Amino acid sequence: MASTNLKTYSATAPRKVAFIGLGVMGYPMAGHLALAGHQVTVFNRNPAKAALWCTEYGASEGARSASTPRLAATGADIVFCCVGNDDDLRSVTMGQTQADGKRADDGAFAGMAQGAVFVDHTTASASVARELAAQAALAGFQFVDAPVSGGQAGAQNGMLTVMCGGTQGGFDAINAVAMAFSRAVTLLGSSGAGQLAKMVNQICIAGLVQGLGEAIAFGQKAGLDMAQVLDVIGKGAAQSWQMDNRGKTMVADQFSFGFAVDWMRKDLGLVLEEARRNGARVPVTALVDQFYGDIQQLGGGRWDTSSLIKRLK
Numbered sequence: 001m002a003s004t005n006l007k008t009y010s011a012t013a014p015r016k017v018a019f020i021g022l023g024v025m026g027y028p029m030a031g032h033l034a035l036a037g038h039q040v041t042v043f044n045r046n047p048a049k050a051a052l053w054c055t056e057y058g059a060s061e062g063a064r065s066a067s068t069p070r071l072a073a074t075g076a077d078i079v080f081c082c083v084g085n086d087d088d089l090r091s092v093t094m095g096q097t098q099a100d101g102k103r104a105d106d107g108a109f110a111g112m113a114q115g116a117v118f119v120d121h122t123t124a125s126a127s128v129a130r131e132l133a134a135q136a137a138l139a140g141f142q143f144v145d146a147p148v149s150g151g152q153a154g155a156q157n158g159m160l161t162v163m164c165g166g167t168q169g170g171f172d173a174i175n176a177v178a179m180a181f182s183r184a185v186t187l188l189g190s191s192g193a194g195q196l197a198k199m200v201n202q203i204c205i206a207g208l209v210q211g212l213g214e215a216i217a218f219g220q221k222a223g224l225d226m227a228q229v230l231d232v233i234g235k236g237a238a239q240s241w242q243m244d245n246r247g248k249t250m251v252a253d254q255f256s257f258g259f260a261v262d263w264m265r266k267d268l269g270l271v272l273e274e275a276r277r278n279g280a281r282v283p284v285t286a287l288v289d290q291f292y293g294d295i296q297q298l299g300g301g302r303w304d305t306s307s308l309i310k311r312l313k
Contacts, residue, residue: 005031005032005035005158006157007032007035007157007158007180007181009032009035009036009037009179009180010176010179012036012037012038012176012177012179012180014037014038014039015038015039015077015078015177016038016039016041016062016075016076016077017033017038017039017040017041017076017077017078017079017080017177018040018041018042018043018066018072018073018076018078018079018080018108019033019040019041019042019043019072019079019080019081019082020042020043020044020069020072020073020079020080020081020082020083020092020108021043021044021081021082021083021088021092021122022042022044022049022050022053023082023083023084024152024155025082025121025148025152025155026044026080026081026082026083026121026155027049027053027155028152028155028156028158028181029080029082029121029155029160029181030042030053030057030080031053031056031057032158032180032181033080033177033180033181034057034063035057035180036177036180038062038177038180039062039063040057040062040063040064041062041063041064041065041066041071041072041076042054042063042064042065042066042072043065043066043067043068043069043071043072043092044065047065047067050065051065053065068106069092069093069106069107069108069111070095070105070106070107070108070110070111071111072108072111073108073109073110073111073112073116073118074111074112075111075113076111076112076113076116077116077117077173078116078117078118078119078173078174078177079108079112079116079117079118079119080119080121080178081093081108081118081119081120081121081122082120082121082122082148083122084122084266085122085124085266086124086125086128088122089120089122089124089128089132090128090132091107092107092108093107093108093109093118093132093135094107094109094132094135095107095109095110109135109136109139112136112139112141113141114139114140114141115140115141116141116142117141117142117143117144117170117173117174118132118136118141118142118143118144119144119146119174119178120132120143120144120145120146120147121146121147121148121162122147123147123195123198123202123263123266123267123270124145124147124195124270125195125270125273125274126145126165126192126193126195126196126199126274127192129143129145129165129191129192129194129195130191130192133145133166133191133192134191142166142167142169142170142173143166143170143191144164144165144166144170144171144174144194145164145165145166145191145192145193145194145195146162146163146164146165146166146174146178146185146194147162147163147194147195147197147198148160148161148162148163148182148198149161149163149198149201150183151258151259152258152259155181158180158181158182158183159182159183160181160182160183161182161183161184161186162178162182162184162185162186162194163186163188163193163194163197163198163201164185164186164187164188164193164194165187165188165189165190165191165192165193165194165195165196165197166187166190166191166194167190168187171185171187195270196274198267199267199270199271199274202264202267202268202271203271203282203285205242205264205305206264206268206284206285206288206289207284207285207288208240208242209242209246209288209305209306209308210284210288210291210308212240212242212243212246212247212250212306212309213250213306213308213309213311213312214312215238216230216247216250216251216309217309217312217313220251220313226251227248227251230243230247230248230251234247242306246258246304246306249304249306250306250309253310255300255303255304255306255307255310256302256303256304257304258304258305258306259304259305260301260302260303260304260305261292261295261296261300261301261302261303261304261305261307262296262301262302264292264305265289265292265293265296268285268288268289268292269289271285272285272286272289288308291308291311292305292308294311295307295308295310295311298310298311
């Protein structure tokens, strides 16, 4: 709840902002913006979730909900977004696809003023980022692709790492505001660079989790006290975020939390698609993606990504 928030916010001039998408990431991210003193309008496909958010953060001046992305974006200096995938992103920006195949006029882009900035925190493709950046430029505003790392805990604690692609001007306009829910916001290149950096992040995680799973399963077969072993090797070169935060829960066979396998497979699908396009060789990532498919077959689509170890037991 907002009353238990421990985040310290830097002094930043209040801005009028919108947040589209109140899932496990977007809900607390929008909350941090409100608590930092910004006037926040939210949109969520499930209006009840938006109403709940307004109840929780209603004490913050200007916190309210809108019935469409366009209405949420109207008058906003910055529009933040965190939805599921490329199709969801096109829907909330360009408008919902109607029965005749045309787009409705309820997308956020239709409500944005010239000079505003749209910031997309969805983990999506680099191609859709470039597509929407071009559309934004034609309309006189900017688009920054800004996927995040840090998971649900990072969003709740306001300690996300944000990887940005876009123009220097667009980045400068949103940097200080985005720090409300972040510990680092970095511009890595032109449109699409943020999404490509997030793919690098997911490649690293996939290999680390598989290696950690194999190590723990091996140690258990060998009769070791793996909680103790992880304490020891976690002080050496094998240490990683995954070991520190998921090692003991893997030993305990606990997976009902964290970043879901279904989401990871979506992300790795983006990686593999981009690798086919640019010619990169990612054999370990492709193999781990198949392993996550095995976890889905076991009924673990909503288990944490550390559930890869289930295949090995």
